Structures are given as C-alpha cells and as structure tokens.
Amino acid sequence: MKFLSGFVTFENLHEVRRLCHWGPIIALSVIAICSTMAILDSIIWYWPLDTTGGSINFLMLINWTVLILYNYFNAMFVGPGYIPIGWKPENQVDMQYLQYCRVCQGYKAPRSHHCRKCVMKMDHHCPWINNCCGHMNHAYFTSFLLLAPLGCSHAAIIFIMTMYTQLYERISFGWSTVKIDMSAVRQFQPLMPFSVPAFAATLFALGLALGTTIAVGMLFFIQVGSFPRFAFGISSLHKLFCDAKFKQIFNWRIQTLKHNNLICVGLDQQVQYQVVEDYNGACCPLSKGIQTFFRTPCTEEPRIPLNKGDIILATRGTKWWMYGDKVLSEEEMKAGDRVRGWFPRRCVEKCHYDTAANDSTSNKKVN
Incomplete structure (x- = not known):
C-alpha cells in the first residue's frame, strides 16, 4: 500500500x-x-x-x-x-x-x-x-x-x-x-x-x-x-x-x-424561471422539438415534470436543456422534499423581476 x-x-x-x-x-x-x-x-x-x-x-x-x-x-x-x-x-x-x-x-x-x-x-x-x-x-x-x-x-x-x-x-x-x-x-x-x-x-x-x-x-x-x-x-x-x-x-x-x-x-448562483409550458418528465420528449429530443443530456440525473406556473431556480444548462430546483411550498420544504433535475429550456421563461434584482445587485457591485 x-x-x-x-x-x-x-x-x-x-x-x-x-x-x-x-x-x-x-x-x-x-x-x-x-x-x-x-x-x-x-x-x-x-x-x-x-x-x-x-x-x-x-x-x-x-x-x-x-x-x-x-x-x-x-x-x-x-x-x-x-x-x-x-x-x-x-x-x-x-x-x-x-x-x-x-x-x-x-x-x-x-x-x-x-x-x-x-x-x-x-x-x-x-x-x-x-x-x-x-x-x-x-x-x-x-x-x-x-x-x-x-x-x-x-x-x-x-x-x-x-x-x-x-x-x-x-x-x-x-x-x-x-x-x-x-x-x-x-x-x-x-x-x-x-x-x-x-x-x-x-x-x-x-x-x-x-x-x-x-x-x-x-x-x-x-x-x-x-x-x-x-x-x-x-x-x-x-x-x-x-x-x-x-x-x-x-x-x-x-x-x-x-x-x-x-x-x-x-x-x-441561481436564476429564477417561470414555467410556461407543461412537461411530463420524459427523457427524450419529441413534442418539445427535434433539437430537444436529440440534444437530451447524457447523464444519469433525473428529469422533473413541470406544470404551468411553477417556479424554477436554475443553476446550469445547455442550449436546449436546463437544470435546477423546483420551488416548493413551506409544507413540502418542512417535510424535506426536494425536486431537482433537467427540463427543456423552451418550457420556461426568465422572471422579469428576477432580472431587475440581478441588475440592481450588479449596480451595487460596480458602485
């Protein structure tokens, strides 16, 4: 040894x-x-x-x-x-x-x-x-x-x-x-x-x-x-x-x-997104576009189902897919639940108020 x-x-x-x-x-x-x-x-x-x-x-x-x-x-x-x-x-x-x-x-x-x-x-x-x-x-x-x-x-x-x-x-x-x-x-x-x-x-x-x-x-x-x-x-x-x-x-x-x-x-380290299109959690969803189907991440990490109106905190991503945590209710958080995984980028849009917060934060850092 x-x-x-x-x-x-x-x-x-x-x-x-x-x-x-x-x-x-x-x-x-x-x-x-x-x-x-x-x-x-x-x-x-x-x-x-x-x-x-x-x-x-x-x-x-x-x-x-x-x-x-x-x-x-x-x-x-x-x-x-x-x-x-x-x-x-x-x-x-x-x-x-x-x-x-x-x-x-x-x-x-x-x-x-x-x-x-x-x-x-x-x-x-x-x-x-x-x-x-x-x-x-x-x-x-x-x-x-x-x-x-x-x-x-x-x-x-x-x-x-x-x-x-x-x-x-x-x-x-x-x-x-x-x-x-x-x-x-x-x-x-x-x-x-x-x-x-x-x-x-x-x-x-x-x-x-x-x-x-x-x-x-x-x-x-x-x-x-x-x-x-x-x-x-x-x-x-x-x-x-x-x-x-x-x-x-x-x-x-x-x-x-x-x-x-x-x-x-x-x-x-996180960017906030809002779900605008439902997603059932499929590994290769053909309904989300050809590029999304063929560019699915080659990883063992899970895909998470999304419902319209959900909030996601994204931490990384590719051109066609993103990875992040779903914002849960207080009861789910107290129970220790956590929903995290990949989802198609076309299913979410960046929250406008989150962009404004980022801009204000960057201005503070510059000043």
Whole structure:
C-alpha cells in the first residue's frame, strides 16, 4: 500500500470502491487490451533489442501506459475537493451572493455544486472515473484526455504495421479472389508467431484504439475550448473573473482551500424561471422539438415534470436543456422534499423581476 500511495493519492481506503463501477471497468479494460496488444505486436513487428528505433518505440509504449494510468487513477482517487459541512463565509455580507445547501447545511462557494457533497469548482460527474471532476482533479482529468488519444494513436500505428508486415508475404491475389495463407513460411520469422487468433485480437484492439482516439480526443478539445471563457460543464452559467485561469486548472500542487479562500468573487448562483409550458418528465420528449429530443443530456440525473406556473431556480444548462430546483411550498420544504433535475429550456421563461434584482445587485457591485 505504501508503494501504491506514492503513485496515487488516496483520501481513504473506501475510495478503492470506486473501481467497482461499469465506467472504470470499461475504461481500464480498454487501456489493458490496447497496452497489452501494442506491447506484444511491437515485439513481433519491431523487436526492441535489435535497433535503437525499436527500443525507443518500446519505451514510448511503456511511457504512454504509465502516464495514462497515473493521471486516470489520480483523477479518480484525488477527488474534486469538497466544501466543508456546515461552511459559511466569514464575512456575512457574502451570504447574499451564495446558494444555501440544505443537504450539507452550509453555504456553497461560487461555482460549487452538490453531488453527494458540495464539490468545489465542479465541472461534471464523470462515470468513466466514477467521480466528480472539479478543483483538485481537473488537471489530472484534462491530462488524461490528452494522453489517452496520443497513446492510442501510437498503438493504432503499431497494430496497422504489424498486420501489414505479417500479411504481406501471405496474401495472394487472383482474378476474382484474395487468399490469405497464415501457415505460409515467411522470410524473416518473428520471435512470436502471428496466427489467426493473434490477427483477430490485433484487429479488435485496433478498433478500440481508433474509437478511443476519436471519442476521448473530442472530449479533450471540448475541454480546451472551454478554457478561455472558463465555462465548463456545470459551471457554464457562471463567470469567474481571474487572469490566471490555466494556473487554477493545472494546480499540480494539490492543496486544500482554506475557509476564507472559498469566496473569490460575489455572484448570484441561481436564476429564477417561470414555467410556461407543461412537461411530463420524459427523457427524450419529441413534442418539445427535434433539437430537444436529440440534444437530451447524457447523464444519469433525473428529469422533473413541470406544470404551468411553477417556479424554477436554475443553476446550469445547455442550449436546449436546463437544470435546477423546483420551488416548493413551506409544507413540502418542512417535510424535506426536494425536486431537482433537467427540463427543456423552451418550457420556461426568465422572471422579469428576477432580472431587475440581478441588475440592481450588479449596480451595487460596480458602485
């Protein structure tokens, strides 16, 4: 455990249970399959002890695997960082800008959101690491998104070259047929045999590598594209005016924020909306438009039914969907009820009096 703790930072031993989830199981399986097949195929195609190029190729493969696993496990086990239970700002004037969490019995710092606990600078909850992405692990998560496509691209090149060199002397072309003789004797015999099962495994690993390169690469560019405006997934409704944006994201020296450092700028965390169109809570409502149907959020979070006239406090959203809490009656609040989830944006309109309140608040801050 001492050796493992030097490689990955554990909050406690219970964090290991995060591995027992479909997201980490699939992600680690893809990493294991691509890494193992790439190492075996590199031995067949480019034996590392024969040439300098082969040695560099083999060491790069090992390097990709170590870096990918290092950033992946740290993104999972370091965690995003949490607001202390029952926290409140030292300056009581700041409370008017903050949202109160009834679950944690404390105030939320700017850009923090509740997910089991109130998460600092929460970006999103990622099922692939079975954890939230936020203040503490955002750098590790972004580095993983960069390294995974690079490593898979390198592995894909090895898979293609291995199949090409091993099949080149075994393929014969006829007028209307193509024959592959896997038992044919090659001029240069590799250290490891390349049989039909090896060919099938290499082809399968190539598909995984290319799919991972495309999918994870797109996620990386989405993350990088949101850096300049500091508008990440859940925090896309909030603006944080800070010059050292990249320094805040890539905070390699992981430190816990002190209580008095949680308030960096006063801002409203909720926007009030009124429901103007009924919604039955369907995951993909076709009646709300084609774009709403196809752009439904890919998340396990619930959808909430709406009735005309309801009031919603929205905390985040996309172009076609929004997320927030439904304002409940006093009796429902005393009973501990809470209705929170996604709903179509076209079903609500921003309250005019809420806009006026926001304008007056902004004028006070300017003055």
